[in-house]
Amino acid sequence: MNDRKGTWKVKAGLAEMLKGGVIMDVVTAEQARIAEDAGAVAVMALERVPADIRREGGVARMSDPGLITAIIEAVTIPVMAKCRIGHFVEAQILESLGVDYIDESEVLTPADEEHHINKHVFKVPFVCGCRDLGEALRRITEGAAMIRTKGEAGTGNVVEAVRHMRAVTSAIRKLHGAGPEELVMEAKRIGAPADLLEETARLGRLPVVNFAAGGIATPADAALMMQLGCDGIFVGSGIFKAENPSARAKAIVAATTYFDRPDILADASKSLGKAMRGLEIGAIPQEELLAGRGW
Amino acid sequence: MSNTRRRVGVLALQGDFREHLAALRACEVEGVPIRLATDLEAVDALILPGGESTTMAHLMEPALKQSIQQRAAAGMPVLGTCAGMILMAREVQDGRPDQETLKLIDIGVRRNAYGRQIDSFEADVTSAAIGGPAPAVFIRAPQLTGRAADVEELARHGDQTVAVKQGNRLALAFHPELTPDRRWHQYFLSLNGERR
Numbered sequence: 001m002n003d004r005k006g007t008w009k010v011k012a013g014l015a016e017m018l019k020g021g022v023i024m025d026v027v028t029a030e031q032a033r034i035a036e037d038a039g040a041v042a043v044m045a046l047e048r049v050p051a052d053i054r055r056e057g058g059v060a061r062m063s064d065p066g067l068i069t070a071i072i073e074a075v076t077i078p079v080m081a082k083c084r085i086g087h088f089v090e091a092q093i094l095e096s097l098g099v100d101y102i103d104e105s106e107v108l109t110p111a112d113e114e115h116h117i118n119k120h121v122f123k124v125p126f127v128c129g130c131r132d133l134g135e136a137l138r139r140i141t142e143g144a145a146m147i148r149t150k151g152e153a154g155t156g157n158v159v160e161a162v163r164h165m166r167a168v169t170s171a172i173r174k175l176h177g178a179g180p181e182e183l184v185m186e187a188k189r190i191g192a193p194a195d196l197l198e199e200t201a202r203l204g205r206l207p208v209v210n211f212a213a214g215g216i217a218t219p220a221d222a223a224l225m226m227q228l229g230c231d232g233i234f235v236g237s238g239i240f241k242a243e244n245p246s247a248r249a250k251a252i253v254a255a256t257t258y259f260d261r262p263d264i265l266a267d268a269s270k271s272l273g274k275a276m277r278g279l280e281i282g283a284i285p286q287e288e289l290l291a292g293r294g295w
Numbered sequence: 296m297s298n299t300r301r302r303v304g305v306l307a308l309q310g311d312f313r314e315h316l317a318a319l320r321a322c323e324v325e326g327v328p329i330r331l332a333t334d335l336e337a338v339d340a341l342i343l344p345g346g347e348s349t350t351m352a353h354l355m356e357p358a359l360k361q362s363i364q365q366r367a368a369a370g371m372p373v374l375g376t377c378a379g380m381i382l383m384a385r386e387v388q389d390g391r392p393d394q395e396t397l398k399l400i401d402i403g404v405r406r407n408a409y410g411r412q413i414d415s416f417e418a419d420v421t422s423a424a425i426g427g428p429a430p431a432v433f434i435r436a437p438q439l440t441g442r443a444a445d446v447e448e449l450a451r452h453g454d455q456t457v458a459v460k461q462g463n464r465l466a467l468a469f470h471p472e473l474t475p476d477r478r479w480h481q482y483f484l485s486l487n488g489e490r491r
Contacts, residue, residue, distance in 0.1 A: 002418055002419060003416040003417070003418050004416055004417045004418065005413065005414065005415065005416045006413065007416075007417050009417055009432055009473060010412075010415045010416060010417060010432060010434060013415070013432050013434045013470065013473050014412055014415065014434050014435070016311045016314065016345070016473065017310055017311055017345050017346050017347065017377075017378070017434055017435075018346075018347070019309070019310060019311060019313070019346070020307075020308070020309040020310060020312070020346070021309045021310075021346070021347060021350055036349060036391070038353075039349070039350045039353035039354060040350070041309060041346070041347040041350050042347075076349065076389065076390060076391055076406060076407065077347055077349060077350075078347075078412065078435065095413065098410075098411040098413065099411075100411055100412035100435070101412065123413045124412060124413050125412065253350070253353070253354065254354070256309075257308050257309060257330065257354050258330065
């Protein structure tokens, strides 16, 4: 048989299948089942949600493979896991575990301050964070088959996610009508490969699926990001740090599908209990901000 | 082949419905995103896209589910790709114990039967229905575990049946919508519809 595995189409294709869905951080098999019951399209298996990483400090690394395997066995939906920026051996281990997507994530402590992972050599697809168009296209040229805006993980504050999504969409809008020589200059200015910038200009969107992440805590937050033009939602601490995770997870799933229907959003937002407390971005010391990791 | 369908619905709860809508545009047919039961009234045929079948089943309101079943029973053509095939199946193995499907076609399927994402693949799949080989993308694809006698096999890949048809209901284990080849959509659009 002429089966071709690990191709770009197969890697980017799985992200296409996740569109319009919610990917939820889980730290136990039990939480993974709650997420699946609530309608998650995938779960992100990790030892600590970003809010706890932020509080406890120290070096944050890839999760225990035993935990990841337990979560893989608990659910039928795709399972993602995080490795440190530049830590290609953590990525090799995650691939060998059968993880469906790897998040090379700024939420963990970077292992390399100059190089991201060369993601082309893996069969498993990667998702990476970005704050603007140049960063998104640099990750895609390294082989990321899916992008998410970084936001500021573990804060329950959507303001950074909004900033990063608006930065990407407005930079793409500005490409409209630009001639070839202008695109070359713009590529140079934002540090992006010219061919990918040309493709982005032609499509009027990123060449891969783009989710929102980092600070989404309510159904309205999810719908806001969808209306700003993202393809789907990552929720980290927002679900299992809330008072009623199951109800909140279901409501965020509904809000991501019916993002343009305020009547349905109002209904979904009712009686969910307390959301996670959340942090003011200005109250976080500069060196503790996660979005600045990666380049 | 003549495109007699005027408007084709695409279930737009989650998944790659945008790609199916683009495929319909390429076939010069109007596509309509379907999220609620009332949306279904405006269409003559329905596509169930790829995505996560558990998520789509979770999001489908009971009224929409019922309308789809009634319209399909009355002869509305339905196409399901990957997760869409799972939603159409009568029986699901290795799904969740409570996984509810629409039961539109008399097949059994096993979810994620080829393995995990690293086992997802591209291949050329040959079918007389579309006049030869066409590119196909299998992503965490299901496999058939059985089919009723009147369910016709339209394509095989290796030892697996990957495309089936029962009446005017068509189910594919792969994603033609992720390729530029539109012959599977053209074939679906050529199937006769209900009398309304």
